[in-house]
Amino acid sequence: MAKKDLASVTTDLSALAAMMPTQRAAPAPQPIAVEPTALKVVSTPATAAKAEPLTQFSFGLRKDLRKQLGRLADDADMTMRAFVLNALKDKGLDVRADDLLDLRKDRH
């Protein structure tokens, strides 16, 4: 086995690299004529949600389920709130990273 030599990396790997796409910027595409109506800016749900105040939400569940939820959230070092939101995110709920922050205290 050879020793690492940065100077030879480009030469040695050029054949393998040639099989891959480049990330270098392609020439800028020609601007496409767009009808003014297509450029209309609409408020996205995420933007709208940003301005929304927090609201309380609660529901009842079996004691055993509550225990399981607590255990899973503990294992993941998450609050139950963050854990539930994170699970719902996978189902398509529009959850942002800042929705998952622990609002109670600094957990570091």
Add this chain to the structure above:
Amino acid sequence: MSIITVATTKGGAGKTTLGRLILALLAMRGFKVAAIDADYNHTLTDWVTTAAKHPITVHHELDETKIVPLVSELHNTHDFVLIDTAGAASQATIFALGCADLVLVPISPSSADIVEGIKTINLINSASMMLKREVPARVVLTAVQPGTNIADHIENEVAKAKLPVLKTRLNRLVAFQEMSFTGIAPTSGPAGHQASNFLDDLAALGGLPESIKIAS
């Protein structure tokens, strides 16, 4: 001087999270660290410039012809260089693999992560053959939720594929997620413990500056 490349051809597996963690942990220990961000999303660059609390040199570089010269330049002026790659195979990724003392391949709990993780390890093996030297690589299991079926399943799949796995697993912990906002690496609690073990693993594999190896 050490160089770690974080790579997988799958996006969202935790490459930039790993990069942030390593850079923050080393920078807070006083090491002179640099990062090359070869991802077109420039997430790592944004984090360094807006959130990181300790000095980190960062270059956003997508041009594959500039990766190796940039690494050579930083090699002479820094204790440690990290290269973060895009979530797809590219020429820049190949050269970033060739520069590395250690490649980390993050796999989060999903089938696609395992498939792309295997492809990335195969790519590293191809690069090793062409370089006529081994490029050490380890899979890092990220966003792990211990005690769940999916966590067990991922462990089994990775073992079945005979992937080389780093001993420390990084759980899905709030502190790792908060790092993207705070810029501060966790030093206490479960996340701090895992971060410390993670650094020890990297040191044992020769992926960190010499004095870290002595300290650990």
